[in-house]
Amino acid sequence: MNKKVAFYTLGCKLNFSETSTIARSFKDEGFERVDFSETADIYVINTCSVTENADKRFKTIVKQAQKANPEAFVAAVGCYAQLKPEELADVNGVDLVLGATEKFKITDYLNDLTKNDFGEVHSCDINDADFYVGSYSIGDRTRAFLKVQDGCDYKCTYCTIPLARGISRSDELANVIKNAQEISAKGIKEIVLTGVNIGDYGKGEFGNKKHEHTFLELVQELDQVEGIERLRISSIEPNLLKNETIDVVSKSRAFVPHFHIPLQSGHNDILKLMKRRYMRELYVDRVAKINEVMPHACIGVDVIVGFPGETEEHFLETYNFLNALDISYLHVFTYSERDNTEAASFKNVVPKNIRSKRSKMLRGLSAKKRRAFYEKQINTSRSVLFESENKEGYIHGFTENYVKVKAPWDPYLVNTIHQVKLKSIDDDGLVRFEFENILV
Structure with missing residues (x-):
């Protein structure tokens, strides 16, 4: 056995x-x-x-x-x-x-x-982690996570990932394409690009600074892989998400109008303490560019609350900044001290009960943002890729712009893409629809 x-x-x-x-x-x-x-x-x-x-x-x-x-x-x-x-x-x-x-x-x-x-x-020693091992997940019939990059050269003061994964390094473009073709051959319809800092794609093994290929070239090449109906960029730093990439995605065959862009704070003083590589003004520009060329795009945001030195004024400015921004949802992280990070020794520590209160406020804002985004999609025509799980008698799926829909369970819908018209938001926050026609 x-x-x-x-x-x-x-x-x-x-x-x-x-x-x-x-x-x-x-x-x-x-x-x-x-x-x-x-x-x-x-x-x-x-x-x-x-x-x-x-x-x-x-x-x-x-x-x-x-x-x-x-x-x-x-x-x-x-x-x-x-x-x-x-x-x-x-x-x-x-x-x-x-x-x-x-x-x-x-x-x-x-x-x-x-x-x-x-x-x-x-x-x-993490400095020995200077080689690259390509990976992809195929546990779910409908989508695969394709690793294109590993490690990070950034020095954000709260983050342990460079200590855990080493320097930034990337897969060769030919190998990424080969893995995408293998995924396609298994009948999987969607690929999600993943890595630690995927916008930094291009650095070879051993932290080679020579960029043989850029993230833009990666996007352009993957768009040509036959059989993959959808490609999704999982998370990309705002300073590495270039206007050229946004333009390519807007005209792409397979890349979907969904971006997840870490912000971490809406106040420049806190961004400086975090050693982020942008100010909030650049973030505003990125969101505006996406909405200009893809008005229906879904934009997700990572934000950290309770970072050392974050006053009530800093937090309220972040809250108001996010409230005014044309985004779709938030991923809220409550700051926690991590060993061997610079921020662990910072003064002006925010009490945990205040961290928790701020987190709750931003989670409430996220629910409001998601609802508003879904409401804007009602009566529009979208394509839906259906999932493989029967959840209490319902099948779920996602539109290309990441609206979650549901319908009574039907095994024939699994791993198929249909054109639908979004009709109404249910009590559980998911969207009901009418079928228009089958795409794939």
């Missing part, structure tokens, strides 16, 4: 793409993949360290694995495993911890699956 392996992924789309690649390496070694809730011989947890909650969840997930099979071998990989390997190794039940350079070689460490008395650590 084949040995069984199960995976649990914490964190971002990039982690999901890498988990899929690691899972394929297990399949090549003859392992059978099972769900994390099932009995397995090995449980692999791909960790995240962006938020405090992700750290805490790790112990809970290890307990889940031990409950399913107390004798199973438990391995930890990912960002938290690179940043705090000894801390993870000390968690009861953990047998192996692999750092940034070792995670894709995990099967080389599995000659003996006997449980260890102590977690074995194979970590590295």
Whole structure:
């Protein structure tokens, strides 16, 4: 009988793409993949360290694995495993911890699956993480996360990702296209481009500053891949989202009118403390450009509340700035201190109860923004790609501009694209529609 392996992924789309690649390496070694809730011989947890909650969840997930099979071998990989390997190794039940350079070689460490008395650590100096491993996820029939870039050269004062993933480096354009073609061959309709800082695409292995290809060229080439009906840019820094790229997306065959652009603060003083590479005026220009050439575009925004030094005045200015901006939704992060970051030593710490209050206010604003964006889409004609999951008798899908719709469950709709007319917003905030015709 084949040995069984199960995976649990914490964190971002990039982690999901890498988990899929690691899972394929297990399949090549003859392992059978099972769900994390099932009995397995090995449980692999791909960790995240962006938020405090992700750290805490790790112990809970290890307990889940031990409950399913107390004798199973438990391995930890990912960002938290690179940043705090000894801390993870000390968690009861953990047998192996692999750092940034070792995670894709995990099967080389599995000659003996006997449980260890102590977690074995194979970590590295993050400066050794100077090579690139391409990845993509294909767990969902309707969309895949395609990794095009890794690492980051930015020095944002709150962020541990450069410590966890190393310098900025990119996949070769030919390999990205090959991976996109492999995804297309599996019948997947949508690709989401992912990375740590994808607008920085072009830096080769070893942090080579010579840009062989730019992000704009990547977008242009991917647009030609046959069989992929939709391409989506996951998240891109405002200073790296150039007007030329926005123009190309607006006329593109496959790239959809959906942008997710981190802001982090609407006050220039806080942006300077964060060591962001733009001021809010540039952000206004980017949003205006998108809305000019794609008035129906969806624009998502990352924002951090409670950063050290953020006064009530700073926060209210951020709130009013976002309220006035023509955007579609917010991803709100409550600032949490991270070890070995510059901001962890900053003074004027914002009390946690005030951080929580500000987060709640911005989440309320996000709901208002999303509702207003959805209302603007009513009575427009859109294409919808339907998902594969039956959720309480309904099938869900997303329009090209990221409006979430629902209809009574129909298995024939799974992984198909239909032209629809958006009709009304339901009590749960999702949109109902009428079919116009099938596209794909």
